[in-house]
Amino acid sequence: MAEDIVTGRQDGVSDDALVAATGKSWAEWFAILDAEGAQDWKHSVTARWLDANFPIGGWWAQGVTVGYEQARGIRNPGQRQDGSYEVSASKTLPLEQQETLDAVIAAVAAELGAPASESRAVRHITARWPLSGLEGQVGSILATAAPSKAGKTSVSLTWSKLEKPEDVAPAKLRLQGWLQAAAEVG
Known part of the structure; x- marks a missing residue:
């Protein structure tokens, strides 16, 4: 389920x-x-x-x-202090850091278009897609690739500012799908 x-x-x-x-x-x-x-x-x-x-x-x-x-029922899983929801998924790819981010960008961009911003001059490189304005979409997607170790890189996708708890599970499935697609691209 x-x-x-x-x-x-x-x-x-x-x-x-x-x-x-x-x-x-x-x-x-x-x-x-x-x-x-x-x-x-x-x-x-x-x-x-x-x-x-x-x-x-x-x-x-x-x-x-x-x-x-x-x-204690004060907060649901994935719920942030401001009441919005956030969900993440991660995967380790057998690629160097820059190649890993490129593979994730290719996978997500196939559905959402190019990221609005990228940051590659830092230890944990990132790409971000704001979803405001895309039909039926809310929040933003952040891809973060950690520094590589032995030719492998851990990458995470985080979907922030989801509005309802029932949005969390479908969002996580989409994140996992993009990571699987990135693994196949890489």
């Missing part, structure tokens, strides 16, 4: 991984945050409180906060 391809934070980080990184399980973090009344806090307040009170680092504080918000 298409909806099953979009999961929450807890589905992506096991209890074992969370304990190894933070010293606590999801249930322990949720109990701590519930005891503090965090269900009524804004996202940024929760993340800052975690970072200030526990030595887990900002990245894990954000992750625990998102997992808590999803578990």
